[in-house]
Amino acid sequence: MVSIATGSLAVRREQARERWLQKINADVYVTVGMGTCGLAAGAGDTLAAIEAELAKRNLNAVVGKVGCVGMCSYEPMVELQAGGKPRVNYGQATARNVPEIFASYFDGAPLRKSVVVGEVAPTVIQTNGRALHSLSFVDPESKEKTAFHQKQLRIVLSNCGLIDPESIDDYLALDGYKALETVLTEMTPEEVIEEVTRSGLRGRGGGGFPTGVKWGFARKTPKWPKYVICNADEGDPGAFMDRSVLEGDPHSVIEGMIIAGYAIGAETGYIYCRAEYPLAIRRLEIALAQARELGLLGEDILGSGFGFNILIKEGAGAFVCGEETALMASIQGERGQPWPRPPYPAVSGLWGRPSNVNNVKSYAYTPRIIRLGAEWFKNLGTEGSPGTAVFALTGMVNRTGLVEVPMGITLREIIYDVGGGISLGKKFKAVQTGGPLGGCLPEAHLNTPVDFDSLRAAGAVMGSGGMIVADETTCMVEFAKYFMQFVCDESCGKCPPCRIGSTRMLEILERITAGEGELEDLDEIRRLATGMEKGSLCALGQLAPSPVISTLRHFEEEYRAHIEDRRCPAGKCRALITYEIVADLCTGCMVCMRNCPSNAISGEKRQPHVIDPELCERCGLCMEVCKFDAIIVW
Amino acid sequence: MDVTLTINGQKVTVPDGSTILEAARYAGISIPTLCHHPDLTNVGACRMCVVSVERARGLQTACTTPVFEGMVVDTESEDARETRKFVLEMLLTDHPNDCMVCEVNGDCELQDLVYDYGVAWPEHRGVRHSYEADPDPNPFIFIDRNKCILCSRCIRACDEIQNRDVWNFAYRGFKTKLVAGADQFLLDARCESCGQCVAYCPVGALYDKMSLGAGRVSQLTKVRTTCSYCGVGCNFDLNVRDGVIVRVTSAHDAPVNGMSLCVKGRYGYDYVHHPDRLTRPLVRAKWLGAEQVEEQVANGNWQIATVAEKYVQPPASGPQPSISDGTFIQTDWDTALDVVARKFTEVKKAHGGDAFAVFASAKCTNEENYLFNKFTRQVLGTNNIDHCARL
Ligand SMILES: Cc1cc2nc3c(=O)[nH]c(=O)nc-3n(C[C@H](O)[C@H](O)[C@H](O)COP(=O)(O)O)c2cc1C
Ligand code: SF4
Ligand code: SF4
C-alpha cells in the first residue's frame, strides 16, 4: 500500500525526472566541477568566464554545478553539450582557456589535445530492471573508455560530477530516496539488516567490519534513544574520498543514514564532519534542509510513523577524532580522546547509548544496495570484500585523483593503468596504503589484489583509502619519519605507549636521517613498535609503527646504508649527501654560484666551479638551476 | 545476576557488570594500576592493568573490561608483563630521576611498580620535559608537571568528587600538559583549594605546598582524627613529625567523607601550634574573688592574662601586671565552668529561664548540638534556642 506521502513523493520525482531530462537535453548544457578541488583550481573564475562566453555568443544555456569527477590532475573541469553534438569533457578549463574551449566546440577551432579529457559516455548499470547512472569518458577517436576510467567502476561515486549536489531534484530524478521508500513501506528493520548483511558490505572507514552485523548489534541493545553517527572526519593526509562524496552527492549519505536509523531503531543522527570541509558542510546543510522540506527527515517520514533527524557536528581538527570513541567524546563536548572498548558503541556509545558509527561511504553504499539488491553488490569485487574500493591516488603517478575500482584489482593496475604509471619517467619504489596507520609495499607486491584481507596479509591495510605512490627518489627512512612525525603531532596523549613511544621512535628516525644512527637503533625501533602495538589504547597507537616497520621490512638495506655507510641512497637526507660539480660538464656559467644561499660555490668564469662541502647546506638549489646537469648528488 | 570466570586458573563468581579488575581484587589477585582509583570512573589510560583474555584480540585493560560468563583471564601472561614493563619504561623516559629528594618517596605508586617490575632507569638521548616547578601561586597546591604521568586522576577527582572541573589536559601527544582552566592559575580557574586533586595524585606531581620539605612518609606518624571545623565529622590522618602536625592526608576508609576534605580540614591545621591559640579558659578577676586570685597566681596554678592588641595572652615572664576587676585570669576548666554555672543559676533564680537565649554552632557535632538543646530546654528551662546554620 502506498501512503499519501509516498504518493506525493512519486509526483515530485516524476517532475524532477522531467526537469532532469530537459536539463541534460537542453540546447546548450554546460557543467562545471565545483568541488573543493575544482574551486581551488579556479572553477569559480571558470564559471564566470563561461557565463561571459555564453552571453557573448548569445547562447541560452543551462549551467550545472556538479561535484568532483575525480580527475584531480585535470581540474578545473568543464563539460559542454549542444544540439546533437557529443558531450565533451575538458580539463584544465581555467578561465583563460574557456574562450578557446568554446571556440573549439562550437567553431571547430583547433585546441591543444591535452585539454580534452574525453567524450562523456554516461554509463547505466542495469540490474533487476533497476538502473544506476554513472559517468565515464571515452576517447573521441577510438571511442574506447579513457585509460583513467577503463578499470574503474563508479558506484558510490556514481552521482559525483553527474548531478547538482545542491539540488534534491537531481538526486530524486536518478532514483534517489527510492531505497528509503522501499525500506519504509515494504521492509521490516530486520529485513533491512538482513539485506545489508547479505550484501557483504564491509565498513569503509578502515576496519572493514561487516556493516549489517554492526547494525544488528545496535538494534539488539535494549536501550533508547539510539544514535546513528556518520564519520566524516577524514583526517588522513592526502585522503579526500569522503569529502568528494559529501560535496558531490550529499543526499546519498543522508538517505543511508535514515535507512540505518530505521534499521537500528534510532531517531537521531549525527554527521561528524571535519571543520576543514566548509563546502561539504554547506552542501550537507542545504541537503538536510531540502530533505526536511520534503518530509524525508523529521517526524513520520513518508507516513510510515518512523521519525528521524540529522544534526551536523563540526570537528575541531584532530586526526584522532576519526576514531569512533574519540569522535563520540568530541560530540559530547569533551576532549577528543578515545575510550576503551568494550563496551562497544553498539552497546554504549554516544551519551552512553547504543550508537552505530559508520564511514561516509558505508552509508552511501546502502541506498544502492537496497535499490539494486544484495546479490548485485555481493557479485562485485571479491568474495571476502564485495563491492568497490575508493582511493585517493596521490604521489608520484601521472594521473592523480579519486578512483573507484572493483575490489580485487591489483595495485599494479591501479598505479599503472588507472594512474598512468610513475611520473617524470622515474621508477616505482613503494606504495603506501592506509595512510599514516598503513604500510608500504615494494615492487614485489604490486600484484597484490586490493581488498581488505589481501592487503592485510601483505602487511599493509586497506585503511580508509589513501594511496601514496613513492618513486625511486624517495628516501624510505624519511618517508617513515614523515608518518611518525604525523603520529607524534596527532597522538591524543592519553596513553603512554603512543604518547611517549612515538616520540622515542621519531627521535631514532631523526638520528638515523641525521647520520647519527647506530645499528642497535633498528632493534630499538622494533622493540618500541611491539610495545606500542600491544600497549596502546586505540588503533592510532597500535598501528602507528606500521609505516616504520614495513619500510624496515622491505628496505632494511636503506636504513643500514644510513647507519653503516652514513649515506642516503636516495640522495634526500641532507646530513648524508654531498653535492659535487662534475668538472667535465661544468661550463663555468656561474649560475650556481649566484644562486647558492650560503656562498659555498667558487670558480672563475668559464672555468669549472667547485662546492665547498663545509659551507654547503645541501639545499640542492644549485642542482636545480644548473642548465648543464653538471651537478650531482651522492 | 552473577557471572563466573576464571582468572589465573581460579574460578571467580562476581556480579554481572563487574570489571576484570574488580573480579580479580575480589579473588585476592592483584593487578597493577595507575590511572584507576576505586572512587573515580575508569578511563583505561595508563595501560598498566593490561591482561590477556582468551580469544580476545590483543591485551585488555582490566580496569575497564567487563567480565562475561566463561571468560578466561591470565593476569601474568608474558605479553601483559612485558607491556607493563614497557609502559613503566616509557613513563620513566620522561620523568626526573630524583626520588632521593622527592616528597613522595616511599609513597608513590609509580615507584612501587617500577620496583615490582624491576625496570632499570632508562638513559636516552631524547627529550624530557622541563616544566617550571611550583608555577602556581595557589598557597596550598604545589605542582611539578615534570613528575606528572598524565593519569588524569586529579582531573576526575576535581570533576567527579569536588564538582569544580578545574583541571584538564591541553595540547596533544608528547606535548600533552595538565592545565587548570584554559592554562590559567588554579584560583582563576574555579579552584577552591580543597586539595582533592593532590590526594588522588599517584605520584609527586601534585603535593601540599604547606608540607614541602616537612617530612616524608617514613618519617611521619599518622594519627586518625576528626575534623574540628564543622559538624560533618570528616575523618583524616594528621601526619606528625616530632610532635608537630606537618600535613593532613585523606583516609580512604573514613566513614563519613572518604577521601574528601574541604580547604579548612585539609589545610587549616596550622592553628594547632599557633602561639595565639587559647588553650585554657580566661575569667574576669571580679568573678573569682581577689583572695583566691592572689593565692592561685602566687602558687603558679593561674596566670594573669593581658589584652595585647587583638589577642589575650599571659605574659611570658617579667613583672606581673597589677590586678583589677576586669583583668583576665587564666584558670583551670573546673573553676571557669563553676563560675558559669553559678551565674546561670543566679540569673535563672532572679529572672526565670526565659531570660536566656541560646545560639548553637555548626562547628559542633550533631551529638553536641543535641545535648545543647537538652541543656537549654531542661536545665536552663527555655525554648529560646537557635542555630547559626538557620540563617
Ligand atoms: C586514528 C583513527 C582515525 C580514524 N579516522 C577515521 C575517519 O576519518 N573516517 C572513518 O570513517 N573512520 C575512521 N576511523 C575508523 C573509525 O574508528 C571507525 O572504525 C569507522 O568509522 C567505522 O565505520 P565503518 O564500519 O563504516 O568502517 C579511524 C580510526 C582511527 C583509529
Ligand atoms: S593510542 Fe595514541 S591516540 Fe590512541 S588513546 Fe593512546 S595516546 Fe591517544
Ligand atoms: S584543590 Fe580542589 S578545587 Fe582546586 S583543583 Fe584541586 S580538586 Fe579542584
Ligand code: SF4
Ligand atoms: S598531576 Fe598527578 S593525578 Fe594529575 S594527571 Fe598528573 S600524575 Fe595524574
Ligand code: FES
Ligand atoms: S589502571 Fe587500567 S588503564 Fe590505568
